[in-house]
Amino acid sequence: MFPNIDPQNGIPLFEQVCRQVKFAIADQAYLPGELLPSVREMAQKMAVNPNTVARSYGELQREGIIESVRGTGMQITAEARRICQKERVRLIQERIVSALQEARFSQLTQEEVTKIVEREIQRLWKSK
Amino acid sequence: MFPNIDPQNGIPLFEQVCRQVKFAIADQAYLPGELLPSVREMAQKMAVNPNTVARSYGELQREGIIESVRGTGMQITAEARRICQKERVRLIQERIVSALQEARFSQLTQEEVTKIVEREIQRLWKSK
Amino acid sequence: MFPNIDPQNGIPLFEQVCRQVKFAIADQAYLPGELLPSVREMAQKMAVNPNTVARSYGELQREGIIESVRGTGMQITAEARRICQKERVRLIQERIVSALQEARFSQLTQEEVTKIVEREIQRLWKSK
Amino acid sequence: MFPNIDPQNGIPLFEQVCRQVKFAIADQAYLPGELLPSVREMAQKMAVNPNTVARSYGELQREGIIESVRGTGMQITAEARRICQKERVRLIQERIVSALQEARFSQLTQEEVTKIVEREIQRLWKSK
DNA sequence: GTGGTCTAGACCACC
């Protein structure tokens, strides 16, 4: 359920963790009122240090997506899904746009880019 | 000629500088045998610390794209254009693919992604 | 009778519970020889986990304010009132002094602080 | 200039550091555009771990009081003073009010509290 | 068991 944490891709680990959790919530893998896996559990799942997960959870808490219940765990808030769905689109869109902007500036033609994009979309979504 | 340097987008400055120079060479803005602008000059153009440019030039030299000519400056090599054109496509493609992969994993539908991509391509290349 | 338990104000819950009980005893709401409400009952009154109350009772016992009577409950000791009255003043005074010290150190003027204090005292005790 | 960090008073160290820095800025000990002492330097001044200071600086950054200048340090923002002056009053007032509320609820009389407060204010500000 | 805080020490990218 949480693959994809990559220490070598430039994006900080704690931020990748945030993204994964947001995507999972947007996807209703966790529902409001439920508890997120504990810091230690999640750390093991994702093969990162517990402190890294703790930092991510702190971030999510600040964004109003989860809240700490003393001695119990981190609980999904009522607004979590709404926030995460917006975030999901925003985060991904941001990254796509940024990549396309670089392509544009570097003088690639619309045709070249379209070809790359269509090929990859076919490849990635074919298994559906 | 060199806009787009963004200190806040996660990609190291010196790497952004490398990219810009590679793209300019791929685009034949600089031809083999010509000199690159001096470190200081380029630093000013790009609004970046001279040390950052120096590091980028070192990187380009290591990749065989430019070579230092004693007392004169950094000269574009004969193979520069070939290398840079390959690089340009590789770098951009890599980034696009990585962004689309995240979109795929996060359960966005093919339709949603296609919509974003097409809209942005229209927007970015409309001025052509 | 026991409002004011606030999970978010930095002071541990079990300590807030201790304070409330001490203040109630100082106030003669409980007299020597009487029994405190059972752990479960008190937990419900204060909307707090029974374990938290149990810990507080343990603390109060260690301070000689209550004593456990086998199979009966926690009994108010003879010295309870004396201890609690001293405690009450000490605890409150300590907290006020600490807050004022920070105000002093942070270069607030005597006038600013006096204004805040007088306003709040008026507000809090007006219903008398 | 930065005394008063106390590991034993219940308030987290990183938060005490934040408060101290805010108070210093409110007091114009640091002006907009200036750099805060480096993480390592401040850590030594305050006798805490550099990571603790880093966390505080991150917090201040999130509140718009300082901003990170790559490779240079943490710079006081233009709005820092305004924010910190508001914060100073808010933080201190909050603490005073909270202490007085406890006094109120615990059945101390207005006279008792007034006596304590006036005595302490005299004592703390007498050296002015 | 849970999260929260703190320390120590490391490595990196940037100036």
Add this chain to the structure above:
DNA sequence: GTGGTCTAGACCACG
């Protein structure tokens, strides 16, 4: 030199 990130491991308060 600077801040940013990550790890490892500890202790505490709370349920």
